[in-house]
Amino acid sequence: MAPRVLISDKLSDAAVQIFKDRGIDVDFQPDLGKDKDKLLSVIDQYDGLAIRSATKVTEKIIAAASRLKVIGRAGIGVDNVDIPKATARGIIVMNTPFGNAITTAEHAIAMMFSLARQIPAADASTQAGKWEKSGFMGVEITSKTLGLIGCGNIGSIVADRAIGLRMKVVAFDPFLTPERASILGVEKVELDELLRRADFITLHTPLTDKTRNIIDAAAIAKMKTGSYLINCARGGLADEQAVREALDSGKLAGAGFDVFVEEPAKQNVLFGAKNFVSTPHLGASTSEAQENVALQVAEQMCDYLLHGAVSNALNMPSISAEEAPKLTPFVRLAEQLGLFAGQLTESGIKTIRLEYAGAVADLNTRALTSAALTGVLTPLLQTVNMVSAPVVARERGIEVEETRREQKGAFETYIRLTVVTENQERSVAGTVFEDGKPRIIQVKGINMEAELGAYMLYITNEDKPGFIGQLGMELGNSGINIATFNLGRTAPGKDAICLVEVDGEVPQEVLERLASVAHVNQVKKLRF
């Protein structure tokens, strides 16, 4: 059955066409996202949800989204999605981090000019027939200092445009390296210095616990009298009440906001203040940007739903469409190794170690580790997947170690997974053969070569004559057909491991009989 996608926000038609062209069943309901109850009642019918900022993907929506695999945000900000809850449910959340960056940067620059020349107020006055030529004295932008708070994708485009306008640009961004600042031509400064020096301040950070109210009354007090504030990033970065007071007192000569604490902002403390310019979250609203983000989100969602390729996910390592076919058999192998070890593990896991040797070490090992963790954790928690497994492991205090090394030993490439518990350390290694099928090549240091079928028996025994015959007889007498049989041992007469693929479920009483066969130490059934 084709995957089903719901578009619940106003996205360009280009997205609908892409979903259709790629064989995905798509419902385009641009206003549905605003109706929480309606969304809640239909969300269980979809594998994918494409949104902008109007759809709020809350914990409740996620809990009801029993089929949902991917949430695609046609845009940048994902503060309308409960990412931890989506991650816990194994739902990928992806965005389009660059598609509307230029457009939003241009909006910030437009705000700056609007404020400097009071264009909206002058327009209203002129069209009202007042011709107040002396009432709208402006300021020049050339040679003024622009203070960027946040110098990522959008902030750096704003910097580039401002430098082109002959402004001096200073930036506060703890993650901006001096090298990057120098490439951009901006001066990296601390926040207090920025507040003190800037004539125009523009906000370009996400809304986090650290950035909420980054411009509050105390910050405004440090700003130059007569400076200007622009917020085209997120409502809540500036304290709206404090900004209103600063506009009223003249501390701020103007403020331009595209975003508000509460949206849609039908009423706001800032409305009506002198030289306050506002737009209704239009930062990304150009036809170019909307086409970009719609195309990109639709392509990304299709790639994931149809091929497992992951790009721009916020809660999962990327897997490109090119690497997905190469990676897929190793993902399967990593998961099988994890399932193998997970089913044999009965006490609390302290550490999971992954060793990638040979060519596999050059693949996307973060994705492979996520797959291996999924396998280990699945016997404990049925609902875990590649998105949620790393988080679940971290929450449970499991240490995950990854090493990569040159090829060593008989196989060109392999993955070894070791599970360390309170009581023991158990390792299992595997590779992918030419036929693309995963094989187990070593269990607890014992070499073998086994394909894993749906029903397996894992038997540890002493290597003594007659064991195989007796095992075969017990299974035969119980009507259980052996599909494949693989043996390995440390040395003749010593510890041995037997992996048997059978054609169906092995009942408990048969397991007990097998466990009582001479020289058998342990019998376990495994499912793959």
Ligand SMILES: NC(=O)c1ccc[n+]([C@@H]2O[C@H](COP(=O)([O-])OP(=O)(O)OC[C@H]3O[C@@H](n4cnc5c(N)ncnc54)[C@H](O)[C@@H]3O)[C@@H](O)[C@H]2O)c1
């Ligand atoms: N108005 C709109 O329509 C619109 C459109 C697109 C994006 N946005 C918003 O613009 C903002 C910036 O987007 P972006 O694509 O540039 O994001 P980005 O992740 O590329 O850049 C954000 C920058 O903020 C910096 N940062 C994080 N915490 C900080 C802190 N405490 N102090 C200073 N800097 C900090 C980061 O290091 C990063 O460089 C986001 O909030 C996004 O949601 C708004």
Ligand SMILES: O=C(O)[C@H](O)COP(=O)(O)O
């Ligand atoms: O984060 C974003 O991409 C912007 O806020 C744009 O939001 P919108 O897609 O709802 O216009």
